[in-house]
Amino acid sequence: xxxxxxxxxxxxAVRDGLEIEMHRDEDVIVLGEDxxxxxxxxxxxxxxxxEFGKDRVIDTPLAESGIIGTSIGMAAYGxxxxxxxxxxxxxxxxxxxxxxxxxxxxxxxxxxxxCPLVVRAPYGGGIRAPEHHSESKEAFFVHEPxxxxxxxxxxxxxxxxxxxxIRDPDPVIFLEPKLIYRAFREDVPAGDHTVPLGExxxxxxxxxxxxxxxxxxxxxxxxxxxxxxxxxxxCEVIDLRTLSPLDRETIVESFEKTGRAAVVHEAPKTGGLxxxxxxxxxxxxxxxxxxxVKRIAGFDTPVPLYALEDYYxxxxxxxxxxxxxxxxxx
Amino acid sequence: MxxxxxxxxxxxxxxxxxxxxxxxxxxxxxxxxxDMSDAELVEIYRHMxxxxxxxxxxxxxxxxxxxxxxxPMAGQEAAQVGSAVVLDDEDWIVPSYREHAAVHVHGLSLSxxxxxxxxxxxxxxxxxxxxxxxxxxxxxQIPHTTGLAMASKLGGCGxxxxxxxxxxxxxxxxxxxxxxxxxxxxxxxFHEGLNMAGVFDVPAVFVCNxxxxxxxxxxxxxxxxxxxxxxxxxxxxxxxxxxxxxxLATYRVMRAAVEKARDPDERPRPTLIEAVQYRxxxxxxxxxxxxYRDESEVAAWRKRDPIPRLERFLRETGRLDDDxxxxxxxxxxxxxxAAIERAEATARPDPETLFDDVYAVRTAELDRQRATxxxxxxxxxxxxFLRD
Ligand SMILES: Cc1ncc(C[n+]2csc(CCOP(=O)(O)OP(=O)(O)O)c2C)c(N)n1
Numbered sequence: 001x002x003x004x005x006x007x008x009x010x011x012x013a014v015r016d017g018l019e020i021e022m023h024r025d026e027d028v029i030v031l032g033e034d035x036x037x038x039x040x041x042x043x044x045x046x047x048x049x050x051e052f053g054k055d056r057v058i059d060t061p062l063a064e065s066g067i068i069g070t071s072i073g074m075a076a077y078g079x080x081x082x083x084x085x086x087x088x089x090x091x092x093x094x095x096x097x098x099x100x101x102x103x104x105x106x107x108x109x110x111x112x113x114x115c116p117l118v119v120r121a122p123y124g125g126g127i128r129a130p131e132h133h134s135e136s137k138e139a140f141f142v143h144e145p146x147x148x149x150x151x152x153x154x155x156x157x158x159x160x161x162x163x164x165x166i167r168d169p170d171p172v173i174f175l176e177p178k179l180i181y182r183a184f185r186e187d188v189p190a191g192d193h194t195v196p197l198g199e200x201x202x203x204x205x206x207x208x209x210x211x212x213x214x215x216x217x218x219x220x221x222x223x224x225x226x227x228x229x230x231x232x233x234x235c236e237v238i239d240l241r242t243l244s245p246l247d248r249e250t251i252v253e254s255f256e257k258t259g260r261a262a263v264v265h266e267a268p269k270t271g272g273l274x275x276x277x278x279x280x281x282x283x284x285x286x287x288x289x290x291x292x293v294k295r296i297a298g299f300d301t302p303v304p305l306y307a308l309e310d311y312y313x314x315x316x317x318x319x320x321x322x323x324x325x326x327x328x329x330x
Numbered sequence: 331m332x333x334x335x336x337x338x339x340x341x342x343x344x345x346x347x348x349x350x351x352x353x354x355x356x357x358x359x360x361x362x363x364x365d366m367s368d369a370e371l372v373e374i375y376r377h378m379x380x381x382x383x384x385x386x387x388x389x390x391x392x393x394x395x396x397x398x399x400x401x402p403m404a405g406q407e408a409a410q411v412g413s414a415v416v417l418d419d420e421d422w423i424v425p426s427y428r429e430h431a432a433v434h435v436h437g438l439s440l441s442x443x444x445x446x447x448x449x450x451x452x453x454x455x456x457x458x459x460x461x462x463x464x465x466x467x468x469x470x471q472i473p474h475t476t477g478l479a480m481a482s483k484l485g486g487c488g489x490x491x492x493x494x495x496x497x498x499x500x501x502x503x504x505x506x507x508x509x510x511x512x513x514x515x516x517x518x519x520f521h522e523g524l525n526m527a528g529v530f531d532v533p534a535v536f537v538c539n540x541x542x543x544x545x546x547x548x549x550x551x552x553x554x555x556x557x558x559x560x561x562x563x564x565x566x567x568x569x570x571x572x573x574x575x576x577x578l579a580t581y582r583v584m585r586a587a588v589e590k591a592r593d594p595d596e597r598p599r600p601t602l603i604e605a606v607q608y609r610x611x612x613x614x615x616x617x618x619x620x621x622y623r624d625e626s627e628v629a630a631w632r633k634r635d636p637i638p639r640l641e642r643f644l645r646e647t648g649r650l651d652d653d654x655x656x657x658x659x660x661x662x663x664x665x666x667x668a669a670i671e672r673a674e675a676t677a678r679p680d681p682e683t684l685f686d687d688v689y690a691v692r693t694a695e696l697d698r699q700r701a702t703x704x705x706x707x708x709x710x711x712x713x714x715f716l717r718d
Contacts, residue, residue, distance in 0.1 A: 033544075033545065033547065034545045034546045034547065036546075037546055037621070037622045038545065038546030038621055038622050039621070041545065041616070041617070059546070059547055059551060060547075061513070061516035061547070061551070061552050061553065062468055062469075062513035062514065062516045062517060062544050062547065062552065063516040063517055063518070064517075065517075065518050066516070066518075089466075089467065090467055090468070092467070093467075093517060093518060093519070126717065128398045128399070128449065129398070129399060130398065130399055130427070130447075130466055131464075131466045132466045132467055133466075220717070269699070270695065299684060299685070299696075299699045299703075300688070300693075300695060300696060300699060301684050301685060301688050301696070302688070304451060304684055305446070305449040305450060305451050305453075305454075306398055306449030307448065307449040307450045307451070307678060307679055308449075308451070308679055308681055308683070308684055309449070310715050310716050310717050311681040311684060311703065311715045312684060313717060315714060315715050315716065315717045316717070317706065317710050317713065317714035317715070318706065318714065318715070321706060321710075321714075
């Protein structure tokens with residue numbers, strides 16, 4: 001492994017990760033709407049069509065159920081498809097294929113058939129997009145046994161987690177925080193680079209409160225932690241990175257140290273992962289708990305049209321206020 | 331309506347690729363003109379001019395940061411206007427996101443359309459017009475159209491509440507018209523919607539605005555079917571291809587389809603119309619078409635521009651002159667300018683409206699969340715919510 005790095009944005013890291021995996025394993029193919037000639041509507045697959053040709057970077061008809069359904073067939077027969085769904089809000093036509101088949105092909109055939117595919121989709125709000133372009137519905141997929149769910153928050157993790165997802169023997173839903181596709185750059189290891197699935201990352205160590213988050217909410221959460229540090233509140237910020245399976249160990253370990261917790265996600269509060277994390281803390285570390293776990297989340301409403309989008313998404317003030325509540329209780 | 335379009339059979343009993351035409355590119359007659367008054371013809375022209383100017387201004391507003399992502403329709407005015415003018419008020423339009431002209435003809439104000447693309451919840455639907463909110467998820471509106479048409483055919487059940495939208499149908503008169511693109515025909519919802527329309531023989535018209543491209547995917551890569559109109563055969567309904575950049579041909583076909591929907595006379599009620607056309611501009615203001623298509627292709631299609639084509643026909647037949655055109659031009663500019671002014675003068679929506687209309691009655695939890703928002707705004711001001 002080389003120590004060379006390249007300074008990349010998150011979306012460039014997606015592209016880099018795909019390119020490296022396609023070189024490493026010729027069974028890896030990319031397919032989806034506008035992924036070929038156009039290089040993807042976010043340019044996540046730019047140049048791959050030219051580099052690998054039309055049989056490995058496939059422009060499909062406009063048919064999500066078809067894209068995922070055919071990917072399942074291809075995966076079962078030895079390919080490693082990486083289908084792109086253009087926006088998470090358009091994954092629903094493929095929902096049946098994902099939950100009824102991709103998720104349980106292994107189980108239904110007692111391992112005879114497997115489904116090693118990675119469904120990539122940009123998710124989340126904050127880019128003044130039209131309706132249905134801003135959803136974060138990771139909880140739907142976390143709820144489905146047999147699927148893994150990954151959401152990176154940095155360019156280096158994006159590349160490394162994508163590589164692990166592609167090499168994983170099971171289907172992975174890989175959600176990309178489009179709000180920060182181009183927000184910042186980071187040195188990303190050149191060449192082969194993996195980050196293991198199922199391991200959270202501690203983004204900031206602290207002793208007063210554990211704050212769990214992922215994806216696009218990671219940066220504002222770390223920023224809120226820095227602001228709160230000036231007030232004497234020492235936050236530990238944990239970027240979960242893989243939402244299924246969750247890294248229970250890291251989640252619990254941190255809480256045993258702090259006894260207080262907040263969860264920050266942009267998905268609606270009710271039925272969101274904040275509830276699951278709270279339950280894990282209750283199950284595993286009840287006696288350490290000093291305050292109710294605070295959920296800082298999107299409201300239980302559809303994501304509004306963009307004039308009110310900022311009111312919907314957790315802002316730094318909302319995050320700080322929520323963390324303060326967890327710390328100041330009772 | 332009269333049986334003015336009489337020769338339905340001539341329009342529907344034809345090969346799927348036998349495209350209905352009335353005007354050629356130069357505006358000369360190559361087919362039977364529809365039975366319309368001079369005023370109706372000029373009104374189609376005026377609507378297309380309005381649509382073109384609206385579209386240009388909308389793209390500019392987006393460029394200036396005064397509006398979000400916008401899907402332009404230049405090149406597609408004839409299919410939208412030529413079809414929508416056929417509909418009566420009680421008929422339904424169930425649009426995609428690109429039918430700004432069709433929904434305006436059917437009663438949505440220009441400022442309501444602008445407000446939607448300005449990210450404002452007050453936009454995108456009209457209080458009075460029978461226009462469904464634009465469907466952004468591709469093809470999802472197609473089964474809704476079948477459902478509206480089924481309700482129309484089944485008629486009212488005499489309920490007191492008048493239906494959810496206050497529009498309980500009167501015994502089978504209203505026609506429902508869906509608009510969607512060529513890409514939409516690849517989705518399962520297209521198949522399911524048209525199949526059910528055929529089985530239940532409902533008064534629906536499915537207008538496919540085949541503009542040649544679904545973002546970067548050309549029509550030939552969308553389906554191996556030689557035509558989209560031909561897909562109708564699979565559902566046992568009529569399918570017809572029309573020059574969608576010829577407003578008069580579109581009008582003729584649409585009128586025949588609507589009349590047939592109301593009074594089927596042994597034919598199936600539903601019709602699939604493939605209106606062949608071209609999008610001159612980008613897919614949306616976030617798209618760069620030079621990556622996937624040649625300028626020469628665009629230039630070739632620009633020669634078929636529906637507006638000069640109809641203008642020439644109307645001039646040469648003495649229905650339009652310079653003075654009237656100037657008048658229309660001035661009128662169109664003023665109307666669009668006023669709509670922009672109205673949209674921009676509309677106050678930013680109250681943030682608490684976020685919690686309205688999620689349910690008929692706000693839940694206790696939504697009340698709590700609304701109170702949280704209020705408390706934070708009181709304490710920190712609106713800055714508490716504005717992300718940097
Ligand atoms: C279900 C779904 N998948 C993907 C998209 C993203 N998308 C928006 S428009 C579009 C192309 C649509 O092409 P077409 O149906 O031909 O209509 P046009 O935009 O050309 O009018 C795509 C892929 C979407 N909106 N909905």
